Amino acid sequence: xxxxxxxxxxxxxxxxxxxxxxxxxPIVSELAHEKNAAKKALNASILESTINVTAADSPLSLVxxxxxxxxxxxxxxxxxxxxxxxxxxxxxxxxxxxRIVSLSTAFLSxxxxxxxxxxxxxxxxxxxxxxxxxxxxxxxxLEGLQVLEGEIAGNIDTTYDLVQAGLQSFLESFSNTET
Numbered sequence: 001x002x003x004x005x006x007x008x009x010x011x012x013x014x015x016x017x018x019x020x021x022x023x024x025x026p027i028v029s030e031l032a033h034e035k036n037a038a039k040k041a042l043n044a045s046i047l048e049s050t051i052n053v054t055a056a057d058s059p060l061s062l063v064x065x066x067x068x069x070x071x072x073x074x075x076x077x078x079x080x081x082x083x084x085x086x087x088x089x090x091x092x093x094x095x096x097x098x099r100i101v102s103l104s105t106a107f108l109s110x111x112x113x114x115x116x117x118x119x120x121x122x123x124x125x126x127x128x129x130x131x132x133x134x135x136x137x138x139x140x141x142l143e144g145l146q147v148l149e150g151e152i153a154g155n156i157d158t159t160y161d162l163v164q165a166g167l168q169s170f171l172e173s174f175s176n177t178e179t
Contacts, residue, residue: 067100067134067163093155097162100131105170120174124167131167135160 090096104127111123139156142148148156 067131067138069134069137093158093162097159097166100159100163101166101170104131105167120171124171128167131163 107127108120108123111118111126115122135156139148142152142156
């Protein structure tokens with residue numbers, strides 16, 4: 001979503017006929033509004049899906065879903081990691097963190113093919129941004145539902161910490177093999 005927006009704006013700015021077509025500001029504004037509308041629609045669909053299984057009963061399921069959406073967006077991927085999520089999984093903090101780490105790090109080879117000059121640390125930075133975005137969105141939704149407190153908030157914090165530890169271990173495993 002953000003990648004498509006950025007690419008569209010770059011293409012407009014580099015267009016050879018941009019002066020003849022008039023200012024690009026209104027077009028960029030329209031693209032930004034479309035991006036924001038898409039983001040709102042995504043959040044609404046996440047919210048709607050969590051209402052089916054109340055957020056209080058399965059908040060880590062929401063965290064997993066939004067983290068995976070954030071990773072997809074950060075990597076510019078149209079593939080749906082969602083299929084793994086939809087199969088009905090254990091959503092304990094440990095299982096959720098393991099799943100987020102394993103599903104997101106599985107994109108390393110594709111990332112390296114598209115970015116041969118980038119390191120594993122660069123890849124971790126990209127997916128970390130998506131993960132952070134997903135956790136933030138999940139927290140915002142749960143806060144809006146007024147269920148982000150106590151054990152739910154603690155489980156989300158635990159899951160986030162476990163994800164960060166898993167990403168660090170993944171990165172260190174490559175550092176150890178490169179020496």
